Amino acid sequence: MDSQDARMGGIIDLLDPAVLLRSAALDRIVISHDRKTMPAHFARFLIDRSSPGLIIVPQDLDIGDTIDALLLIWAATEAEEWRDKVGYLPL
DSSP, rough: OOOOOOHTTTTOOOOOOHHHHHHHHHHEEEEEEEEHHHHHHHHHHTTHHHHHHOEEEOTOHHHHHHHHHHHHHHHHGGGGEEEEEEEEOOO
16 A cells, blocks of 8 residues: 655645645545545535545544554555545444
């Protein structure tokens, strides 16, 4: 699994639309805690663009459970299955 945190991805302090644009340019699925605004921005983004996908992780989900779920997603799905889709953890 190839991943980057927000700092490595250069998205610290970017607004949601810019995060989605950058992730699309880098062909990376966004994993976010932002359940309030990110899904709506994602829906608007998809009106005229494509996205590698979005996974929403609750802030209070145990880190071990989060890692296990993300590893399961990585092992059981292909990246293309997430294209233009949003998923929510826990599974």
